[in-house]
Amino acid sequence: MENYHMLFGATTHAQPSSATTNSYNFMATAGTGTSGGGLHDHDRGQHSGHGGRSSSSFFAELSNNDSKDDGAPVAADSGRGESSAAAGEVDRPAARRKGDKKERRPRYAFQTRSQVDILDDGYRWRKYGQKAVKNNKFPRSYYRCTHQGCNVKKQVQRLSRDEGVVVTTYEGTHTHPIEKSNDNFEHILTQMQIYSGMGSTFSSSSHNMFH
DNA sequence: CGGATTTGACCCGCGC
DNA sequence: GCGCGGGTCAAATCCG
Numbered sequence: 001m002e003n004y005h006m007l008f009g010a011t012t013h014a015q016p017s018s019a020t021t022n023s024y025n026f027m028a029t030a031g032t033g034t035s036g037g038g039l040h041d042h043d044r045g046q047h048s049g050h051g052g053r054s055s056s057s058f059f060a061e062l063s064n065n066d067s068k069d070d071g072a073p074v075a076a077d078s079g080r081g082e083s084s085a086a087a088g089e090v091d092r093p094a095a096r097r098k099g100d101k102k103e104r105r106p107r108y109a110f111q112t113r114s115q116v117d118i119l120d121d122g123y124r125w126r127k128y129g130q131k132a133v134k135n136n137k138f139p140r141s142y143y144r145c146t147h148q149g150c151n152v153k154k155q156v157q158r159l160s161r162d163e164g165v166v167v168t169t170y171e172g173t174h175t176h177p178i179e180k181s182n183d184n185f186e187h188i189l190t191q192m193q194i195y196s197g198m199g200s201t202f203s204s205s206s207h208n209m210f211h
Numbered sequence: 212c213g214g215a216t217t218t219g220a221c222c223c224g225c226g227c
Numbered sequence: 228g229c230g231c232g233g234g235t236c237a238a239a240t241c242c243g
Contacts, residue, residue, distance in 0.1 A: 127216055129235055142234070146215085155234090 109169040122178040123147075125154065133157065150175045 125143035132139045140157040152172035159165045 124215095126214085128237095130216095130218080131233065131235090134232070140233090 107169060107171045109167065111165055111167045123152075123174065145172075145174060147174070147176045 124146045126146045127141055127143050129142035130139045131142070136157060136159055138158040140155055143154045143156065145152040145154075150172075152170065152174050154168060154170045157167045157169075159167065
């Protein structure tokens with residue numbers, strides 16, 4: 001079933017401007033009967049084995065409350081200092097059109113248990129950065145969808161306290177079909193379940209998230 | 212050779 | 228106003 005496709009891509013069902021009000025709301029569907037709330041983490045004891053590299057823990061949808069207008073849809077960057085030779089006009093931040101709110105960039109976060117950071121969700125990602133965050137000793141990786149015109153970003157972070165846990169945050173919606181048929185992933189959804197208590201502030205309170 | 216990754220620098224928002 | 232923390236870019240490098 002293309003459920004997983006919908007979850008990640010979330011094409012349009014998205015949320016119109018009304019979404020601004022809620023800072024975040026959980027969408028979870030998970031419970032395909034099996035989970036329901038059981039499944040403890042002791043399962044992580046098993047080492048990868050082979051193909052089934054991971055299982056999801058929770059899935060949440062976050063909306064950009066954006067106080068200022070979410071950073072542009074596409075070129076979110078505003079010129080850095082780099083005065084690139086030539087060109088002579090590297091578009092300064094002036095290009096920022098705040099007038100039209102545009103659609104907010106939906107954010108989806110879910111946590112998975114896996115030995116590998118890079119979960120193959122069927123899309124092709126290009127890593128564009130890596131940064132160390134304060135609460136975790138493991139660096140956070142930033143990826144972007146390589147498809148042209150598709151400005152979807154995702155960041156992957158591994159928890160230092162739980163090496164088996166990887167938090168993946170998707171931002172934006174894919175404007176193109178998935179590349180691979182990832183039937184393996186559907187198995188993951190089966191085990192997916194939600195953990196409540198997650199706030200929009202990842203950085204500061206992440207330590208008390210699941211503890 | 213082309214595309215993805217690496218890695219340091221830069222930028223920006225926010226808190227103090 | 229400055230410093231911190233986080234996010235992004237881009238040149239160089241690596242890998243297929």
